[in-house]
Amino acid sequence: MPRNEYCADNELYEQISYLSFTSSGSSSKSEKTKMKQILKKAIAEELSDMQKLCLVEYYLNGKKMNVIASELNLNPSTVTRHIKRAREKLRHIASYY
Numbered sequence: 001m002p003r004n005e006y007c008a009d010n011e012l013y014e015q016i017s018y019l020s021f022t023s024s025g026s027s028s029k030s031e032k033t034k035m036k037q038i039l040k041k042a043i044a045e046e047l048s049d050m051q052k053l054c055l056v057e058y059y060l061n062g063k064k065m066n067v068i069a070s071e072l073n074l075n076p077s078t079v080t081r082h083i084k085r086a087r088e089k090l091r092h093i094a095s096y097y
Helices: 003-007 010-017 029-046 049-060 065-072 076-094
Strands: none
Touching: 029 076, 049 065, 049 076, 065 076
16 A cells, blocks of 8 residues: 555544553643654654554554454464554654654
């Protein structure tokens, strides 16, 4: 899938930004907006295509990991690993801001 398809979808950044990336205690609108911009850039530039696909299916489309795995013809543990590594990478990037 094209990289731009993921970058255009603001709902993904909205959902992911509310994970634990904004757990710094303050939750002002400007901080949330800044975090969404950071996540948007990080997702577009730092994640693999498979990590992006798994994140979209899991968080945006609400699919279970085993459903994603069967659709992509992967082992469920592989999907779990892609999502886990993507979250770790995004959390690491967000921690600098």
